[in-house]
Amino acid sequence: MSLVLVTGASTGLGLATVDALAAAGHDVVLHARSEDRLEDASVLDRVTATAYADLADVAATVDLAQRLDQLGPFDAVIHNAGTMDRALAVPVNVVAPYVLTAAMRPVGRSIVLSSGMHLGGGTDLAHGGDYSDSKLWVTALFLALAERRPGTSFHAVDPGWVPTRMGGRGAPDDLVEGHRTQVWLATAAESEIDPRAGGYWHHHSPRDPHRSAVDPAFQDRVISHLEDVTSLRLE
Template sequence: MSLVLVTGASTGLGLATASALLDDGHDVVLHARSAERVEDPGVLERVHGTAYADLSDLDATIALAEELDHFGRFDAVVHNAGTMDRSLATQVNVVAPYVLSVLMRPPARSVVLSSGMHLSGSTDLARGGSYSDTKLWVTTLVMAWAGQRTGQRPDTLWHAVDPGWVPTRMGGAGAPDDLVEGHRTQVWLATAPEGDIDPPTGGYWHHHATRAPHRSTLDPQFQQTVLDHLAERTGVR
């Protein structure tokens, strides 16, 4: 049994991930913006705990990190929360997982939702901010910390997941991919025996198989640029 945090679990992939983990007997801490946004209120009776915060608010995200630490060290964190709203995308898709990861006790594993759209993202952090851009940046963050496993984040295994274009509130009813397949990889990465996952850290996954991410995500110079930008933007280093 693992203790797993799932962010953005009020609906869609996050709710499906939390529900699957519960069905498998794991202790789940569910994060959502508010209890009223959880589409299946019954799941709230099954979880180990809940935490509510608006991840588009930096101060609220910092406070959330402190609140979540009271649950103890997580075996895994699934950074699922995301938005396509350009005015909020950088904060929710990139800053929030950065802040939570820096301020919380390092979990054994971190699984971060990326997207195939990251392949068309821009490396211009000053002018970018589209959904594609932010998924490129957060995937770079994953690869940077996976590469620093023996240094800055020694206790955490890092993975990024492309869940596909699935029929959620964000993806739209006409999305062509399978919602079930869209969350299975996250559940597996969060809970499978470490020896079953290859590579053990730094993978970019789609439906249980690794793919090559955008080459910029593996560029040490761009990795450092992303880390420096986030530290400056947040005041959290």
């Protein structure tokens, strides 16, 4: 069985991911911004540990990484935390996964939630960014990391537009399908996953991401920008 961290798991896809992993017998560390945000407090009985931190705060995220390293090493990390709030989209959706990757010990597998909306994202890193931008940037980051850190299998997943607090009740996609792919990528035998690393996935199938996400020049710009913003370097 695997030890898996799931960020942003107080509700929605994150909570569903935790429940699926725990039901399959895996040891799960649940991250949330705070305990009072948990939609279902009974999940605390099904997880190995919890860790609370505001991922919009770089210092708090670095501290979280240090605390998590005391629980690890992790077999997999699922970077599920996300927000559509324009003021927080880049800090939570992009900077936090980068900080956790740079500050934690290397893990076996690292999966980030992207979005089909990344296809409408822009490449101007200098002036903040909205939700679509953030998902393009973090997709480019993880596809770059798949090349830079061959010891870890990095993937990005589009879970679809699912009926969560973020997606809204009228979202047309299925909540179960929305979390199955990341659970599979975190725990399946490597022989079952093709490509083994660097995939952009939707419902168990590899898809073509935005062309900028696989552009080495843009990937380098994203990483350089994140290094400057956080003062953390990838090793």
